Amino acid sequence: MADWDVQAGVYDRQLFLERRAVEAALDLAQAGPDDVLLDAGTGTGAVLRALAARPLRPRTAIGVDASARMVDRVPPLPAGWLVQRADARDLPAEDRSVDVAIASYLLHVLEPGARRAALAELRRVLRPGARVVTVTVYVPERRRLRPLGAALETLARLAPERLGSLQPLDPRPDLIDAGFSLERARFTALGYPSLCVAACAPG
Numbered sequence: 578m579a580d581w582d583v584q585a586g587v588y589d590r591q592l593f594l595e596r597r598a599v600e601a602a603l604d605l606a607q608a609g610p611d612d613v614l615l616d617a618g619t620g621t622g623a624v625l626r627a628l629a630a631r632p633l634r635p636r637t638a639i640g641v642d643a644s645a646r647m648v649d650r651v652p653p654l655p656a657g658w659l660v661q662r663a664d665a666r667d668l669p670a671e672d673r674s675v676d677v678a679i680a681s682y683l684l685h686v687l688e689p690g691a692r693r694a695a696l697a698e699l700r701r702v703l704r705p706g707a708r709v710v711t712v713t714v715y716v717p718e719r720r721r722l723r724p725l726g727a728a729l730e731t732l733a734r735l736a737p738e739r740l741g742s743l744q745p746l747d748p749r750p751d752l753i754d755a756g757f758s759l760e761r762a763r764f765t766a767l768g769y770p771s772l773c774v775a776a777c778a779p780g
């Protein structure tokens with residue numbers, strides 16, 4: 578698996594490939610000014626940066642990432658927003674204290690056990706009925722796209738440390754297993770082929 582501390586120095590070079598999916602995820606999240614937003618696996622803050630540029634944004638946002646170097650590279654954010662080093666399986670938030678959670682390009686870089694643990698933790702911190710939005714690399718099951726899906730899987734397998742984050746994942750079965758109800762999904766093809774899924778925590 579990737580060493581994110583090592584990748585942190587060059588991570589921003591590829592952010593343009595995430596841009597379309599991150600904007601789609603924020604559209605699905607619909608976070609309002611009074612919401613507490615949590616960005617799990619924030620990296621260098623791609624989601625928080627895009628959110629900060631929006632006129633309607635939460636007054637409180639928390640970004641967490643397991644990599645200290647990633648966290649160090651998050652640029653200054655609006656007052657009231659906080660970024661800290663933490664594992665997505667052990668979030669620094671009270672039970673039922675978060676209104677909107679985002680996990681952008683996180684779930685597919687986790688091993689299945691860690692993925693389940695991170696989703697259980699997101700469920701713990703989300704208020705009943707609150708929304709989680711995930712973004713994962715994903716290639717739809719269409720015949721003409723099969724070579725692309727196969728190519729991404731091969732690259733991820735051949736160089737897991739550098740390209741493991743290209744491993745496609747449909748997170749919907751894991752979200753359902755974790756107790757979330759699926760709301761909407763959007764596929765974005767520009768940049769990394771990506772699936773954005775909005776799901777609801779149990780009420």
Ligand SMILES: C[S@@+](CC[C@H](N)C(=O)[O-])C[C@H]1O[C@@H](n2cnc3c(N)ncnc32)[C@H](O)[C@@H]1O
Nearest residue numbers: 581618619620623642643644647664665681682
């Ligand atoms: C592909 S990057 C995505 C970063 C950011 N969300 C984005 O959209 O650009 C994956 C991030 O997940 C972080 N990560 C990996 N495992 C983690 C874990 N168990 N808990 C928290 N963060 C983790 C890595 O350090 C890395 O910053």
